[in-house]
Amino acid sequence: MPFMRAHGDPKTLNREPWLQTPRVQQAIRNAVYFRYQLIHYLYTLFHISRHDGLPIIRPMWYEFPEASDLFTNDKQFMFGHAILNAPKINAPSDEEIWTDFTHDVEIELPSESIWYSFNSKLQIPEEYYDAPKTLAVGDQETATFIRGGNILPMLKIYGQETALLNAIKNPLVLDIYSDENGYAIGILYLDDGMSMEYDTQNAQTLVHFFMHNITDVSVMKIDSDDNHYAPSCGKTIAEVNIYGVENQPTNVVDVWFNRNANFIYNKSAKSVHVKDLYLPTDCGFHQGEEHNLLQLIY
Missing domain, CATH: 2.60.40.1180 (Golgi alpha-mannosidase II)
Incomplete structure (x- = not known):
């Protein structure tokens, strides 16, 4: 959540995380890292709330x-x-x-x-x-x-982060949860997170992700709006996880760099994990039109 702290009555025991039992400390650590992972999703929700009132x-x-x-x-x-x-x-x-x-x-x-x-x-x-x-x-x-049919832009967590301002520089992991037809969509809002330039200078970018299931091929696409927040060039996609994949792909193609991608198919989890990527989220490449990033070939 955007605001997170330990609440309690003044008469209760000390509630600082480091004073808790080891198991409670681990639960707190998991919750903090979970929040870090979701920070781009959360930030995008605030943009939607400001723009559309949702x-x-x-x-x-x-x-x-x-x-x-x-x-x-x-x-x-x-x-x-x-x-x-x-x-x-x-x-x-x-x-x-x-x-x-x-x-x-x-x-x-x-x-x-x-x-x-x-x-x-x-x-x-x-x-x-x-x-x-x-x-x-x-x-x-x-x-x-x-909810099936959604793509979540997750912050990649290495487990050594001590502050969100440092972790926010990490690359993205796209978690794709397919619907019953193999489709999914998602959005990512980017600005500098500090200034008012998103408003005064339109320094913002809204990135759209799509997963289309076509005969024998699943395609992940991306586009962005006409605005351009230049530093978003540094925000890349390092991994893609696709859930709800019934059949093992024979190949996964990194279309952006025209190469075969490293992937692992988990049959019991019905998932595809694509790693060692360096896919751009914006940088002006995708403005106003869709570009293919990945193709799963069956």
Whole structure:
């Protein structure tokens, strides 16, 4: 979230992260890195909110107005258009915080979309749709689900980052969660993150990502609007993860550099991991027109 700190009553025990048990420290570390990973998604949501007035945190009925049974659901919410989160409401016992334990979290996933677990990257079985279900969530995990058909621009985390201002310089990892037809879309907003030049000098860029499933070929495309934020040249895509891939590709082509890309297909996870990339997000290359970046050939 944009604002994050430890809350508590003045009479409670010290709540600084380094004063907690090792397991709680690790959970806090995971949450902070998760926030770092999502920072571009979050920043893009704020741009959309400023431009179109759409809320960042949305009740379920906002995204799914036809699902009347979700109108009174106050145990989960949408974080933008793509992410559903069900917070852990029940606190663990004093004994549990020292051991491995799970939280029982109640979720209800609308069948208007397919859903993926953020933790496992696996598609959620249909029996979890359209009815409240209890899900066991590990103490180091969050009950976070991704709506199929979305591309999330994630910040690559190396595990040594001590400040977001340093981590923000890292390259991107595109996480592509295919819908039932193999399509996905996503956007990325870029400016300097510090000044008002996005407003006074139009120094901003909005990048669009597309995943099209064509016969025997899946194509990832990119374009950007007519504005151009020059430093976005330095923001590159280092990896692409595609989830919901039923069949193993025979080849993945880095179209931008006209070469075969290094990739790994995970049959059990139905995912493709493409690595060692150096794909540009903007730099004026994509203004006003689509360009192919990757092709998965089956």
